[in-house]
Amino acid sequence: MSIENDLINISKDKAxxxxxxxxxxxxxxxxxxxxxxSIEKGKKKRLISLFQLLHPADQADMLExxxxxxxNLCLNLLGKKLELETLVFxxxxxxxxVIKIIGTSALIRALPELKTDDAVEILEELNESDxxxxxxxxxxxxxxxxxxxxxxxxxxxGRLMQRDFLSFPEYWTVGQTIDHMRTTFYEEEKNFYSVFIxxxxxxxxxxxxxxxxxxxxxxxxxxxxxxxxxxxxNVNTDQEEVSLLFQQYGxxxxxxxxxxxxxxxxxxxxxxxxVITEEAEEDIFxxxxxRHGSIRSSIFETMKGRFSWxxxxxxxxxxxSSVISLFQNEIEKIVALAVLMPIVASMGGNAGTQTVTVAxxxxxxxxxxxxxxxxxxxxxxxxxxxxxxxxxxxxxLLAFTWFNDIQIALIMGVAMITNLLIAGILGTLIPLxxxxxxxxxxxxxxxxxxxxxxxxxxxxFLGLAAWVIL
Numbered sequence: 001m002s003i004e005n006d007l008i009n010i011s012k013d014k015a016x017x018x019x020x021x022x023x024x025x026x027x028x029x030x031x032x033x034x035x036x037x038s039i040e041k042g043k044k045k046r047l048i049s050l051f052q053l054l055h056p057a058d059q060a061d062m063l064e065x066x067x068x069x070x071x072n073l074c075l076n077l078l079g080k081k082l083e084l085e086t087l088v089f090x091x092x093x094x095x096x097x098v099i100k101i102i103g104t105s106a107l108i109r110a111l112p113e114l115k116t117d118d119a120v121e122i123l124e125e126l127n128e129s130d131x132x133x134x135x136x137x138x139x140x141x142x143x144x145x146x147x148x149x150x151x152x153x154x155x156x157x158g159r160l161m162q163r164d165f166l167s168f169p170e171y172w173t174v175g176q177t178i179d180h181m182r183t184t185f186y187e188e189e190k191n192f193y194s195v196f197i198x199x200x201x202x203x204x205x206x207x208x209x210x211x212x213x214x215x216x217x218x219x220x221x222x223x224x225x226x227x228x229x230x231x232x233x234n235v236n237t238d239q240e241e242v243s244l245l246f247q248q249y250g251x252x253x254x255x256x257x258x259x260x261x262x263x264x265x266x267x268x269x270x271x272x273x274x275v276i277t278e279e280a281e282e283d284i285f286x287x288x289x290x291r292h293g294s295i296r297s298s299i300f301e302t303m304k305g306r307f308s309w310x311x312x313x314x315x316x317x318x319x320x321s322s323v324i325s326l327f328q329n330e331i332e333k334i335v336a337l338a339v340l341m342p343i344v345a346s347m348g349g350n351a352g353t354q355t356v357t358v359a360x361x362x363x364x365x366x367x368x369x370x371x372x373x374x375x376x377x378x379x380x381x382x383x384x385x386x387x388x389x390x391x392x393x394x395x396x397l398l399a400f401t402w403f404n405d406i407q408i409a410l411i412m413g414v415a416m417i418t419n420l421l422i423a424g425i426l427g428t429l430i431p432l433x434x435x436x437x438x439x440x441x442x443x444x445x446x447x448x449x450x451x452x453x454x455x456x457x458x459x460x461f462l463g464l465a466a467w468v469i470l
Contacts, residue, residue, distance in 0.1 A: 036070065039074045040073075048078060048081045051078060056086040059083065060086050060089035064091055068097070084109075084122075085114060088118045104134050107122065111142065115162045116163040117160060123150075152236065155239045155240075156239060157233045157236070157237045157239065158256065160239050161235075161256040161266060162266060165263065165266040167197070168222060169200070170205055172222050173218060174217065178214070201262065205226070207230040212225060231251060232254060232261075242254065243272050243279060244365060247365075251269065254266065316454070319454075319455060320345070320455055323454075323455050323459050324458050331462070334469065336399070336403045340461070341458055344416055344419055344457040347395075347419065348422065349449070351419075351420050351423040351427070352427040355384070355423065355424055355427025356449055359431040359445075368432070373432075376428060380424045391420065392416040392417045393413065422452070426453070427449060430445050430448050430449055434448075
């Protein structure tokens with residue numbers, strides 16, 4: 001049976017769309033099963049045909065779902081038929097595995113066909129010696145562009161930008177510009193949203209969207225319709241700052257310039273989406289005390305990445321326990337204290353974490369400034385106070401119902417108000433202080449906060465009990 005007939009049969013099982021196997025876009029469970037079956041049975045032609053119908057992003061998803069053994073078999077069966085653009089969409093850990101299997105020769109063959117920013121992203125995963133070998137064997141033009149990209153700081157606009165962009169003199173007409181674009185990029189797949197107007201030294205003078213370019217008469221000169229107010233970024237600007245510009249102003253692209261305002265490249269929205277995702281992941285993992293969240297990491301790598309923060313948490317737990325030990329005689333006399341004190345500490349920790357999350361996000365998106373900083377701290381303080389009063393009433397009612405002791409109920413309420421108020425204040429001040437001293441608040445805030453709220457919660461509750469009851 002031919003490969004085409006096989007694929008048509010798969011389409012009957014809803015693996016492919018009803019319009020036929022050629023319209024496949026997306027990875028379904030049925031297609032995944034067929035690919036794995038082809039790998040395990042060594043059906044090379046069938047595997048190649050299935051993979052070629054997938055978008056590179058879906059090919060990447062498929063490779064990420066394979067076990068290490070099946071990944072090795074799959075890449076060996078695909079050989080040169082694997083689209084190297086697939087590497088761009090891969091998780092970093094899987095990307096490293098794939099590069100080891102296909103070898104540097106495959107990279108040398110495929111990198112010239114990729115956009116500069118994609119080629120740089122792939123080369124960043126290589127160690128310095130392998131990277132140097134690959135770069136030296138690239139064609140001269142691509143080699144110069146890649147070497148220049150690596151001369152810029154890591155995570156900068158220079159690393160992120162692509163070198164393919166459109167720039168024209170201000171005295172050109174719309175007709176000249178369109179004709180030049182048709183001639184230069186005939187049958188080439190290029191993504192452009194704007195053209196840049198430059199002087200003879202390639203310094204940026206203005207910007208013109210393709211929509212405005214195409215909607216004007218051919219005789220119109222670019223200088224008469226170009227936009228003089230536009231955003232640009234320096235080549236050394238951090239990629240997080242660039243992503244904030246895209247989010248703030250709804251940009252689809254932005255020119256990258258050097259210190260002399262000469263255009264060096266352009267960053268397009270599809271590249272910045274990856275940056276936004278990466279930055280968000282870093283914050284999420286940081287708040288959880290995790291370096292990275294790959295499900296393919298080995299047991300040892302996963303343990304190593306979490307060990308340091310668990311050690312810190314152990315130390316902070318010991319500090320909180322030492323506060324409890326100061327009141328062990330009181331706890332022995334009144335069992336209710338041992339039952340209720342975790343509630344106070346837990347509520348303070350959770351309330352503080354909510355505030356820290358908002359504060360870290362506000363810091364990351366540059367929403368906090370001198371004008372609204374005091375307002376933000378005051379708001380969170382009031383929220384802590386009001387929540388404290390509300391939960392003081394609920395927890396006091398619970399304590400009285402549980403132990404039928406008005407004194408314990410009142411102590412529970414006062415401790416709850418105190419701890420939630422402190423949690424609201426410190427939930428803002430801790431990340432702001434860490435940011436001031438250039439320490440990542442996403443990683444460090446929760447550790448400091450939970451320690452303080454535990455200590456204050458235990459000390460307030462047990463201290464009041466010792467003073468009032470005993």
